[in-house]
Amino acid sequence: MGKTWPSVLSALGVVAATVLLVLLGLRERAPAAPGPAEVARAERARPADARLAQRYEQACVLCHARADSGAPLSHHAPSWEARLARGLPALVQSVQNGKGGMPAGGLCADCSPQDYDSLTRFMSGPTP
Template structure:
């Protein structure tokens, strides 16, 4: 009986630390880092700011975060053509054109390369 109670207490303690434990603070750190990043080219930066950024810096949207190498690695492995197709046709929670209706393929490619570049890379 006493033993069960202790297990329960340990469980509660584990759940409590789980709420802002390592995994969620890791993703909020990634979010904070992603929000600091902007493409160098002013034109691409403007598009990024009014479209891609609203989802790709917010983990809750399910979008791979800008600069998050581990999220982008496996996606980029599919190849740039597949990435472009995903944006143009929409993919999962991402609407077609990633909300940039007048973007061309070259601009999408620049945006994708920017977001997939690991944070901290010059």
Template sequence: MKKITSVLFALGLSVFLGTSAQAANDDAAVIERIKPVGSVCIEGDSSCGGAAAAPAATGGSRSGEEVYNTKCAACHATGAAGAPKYATSDWAERGAKGLGTLMENAINGLNAMPPRGLCADCSDKEIRNAIKHMVNSAK
């Protein structure tokens, strides 16, 4: 009887240890599957260890026409969401408000237009150039 008890104990112990090892392997597999695939580091965030990439250099200011064509035209060419259409009297009316007001509206956003329009990477000078380009298109 003692031998049977020993065999059963050894069998139970091996099942317990095998299950425990399998659980550890399963946990490791789950941890591996749910780990983050990357991280985001915002420029100026010191907790990133300097890993934030510097903004891409544009090689100088883009012209108003270039900014308009690549960023502003998405809405201003069609008048989407009430945007004043390029090359229409809409811009003559806005030009009368003055460049300062137009700059403030473009940088802070106005109505459906988000701040800086669709040009988050534009400098203030590039936004000014694009506004001048649109105002000069007025008919």
């Protein structure tokens, strides 16, 4: 009897730790889904620079202003938080190389590395 209690307690500890990790994992993988107002805002917003706005309109906005595309919604902070934690250069690299459902270059054939950087800052930041 005296020997079983410690093992029961440590088994309970393992179960509790597992539940906690699963809950934390779920929280991280499922950022709050954007609502219709946030989608409408993403559809409307454009970079101030006309040349960038044109690139954004011809490429990025096709996926990044749609709730069901799997792409982080432009200007929706919860969708960008975990990504931004990896640092802006890593995100810009993903656009250039492609990632998941995003083709390399994000469908912008004539974007320069500087354009990708500016567009990523615009999209991952607050509504201008």
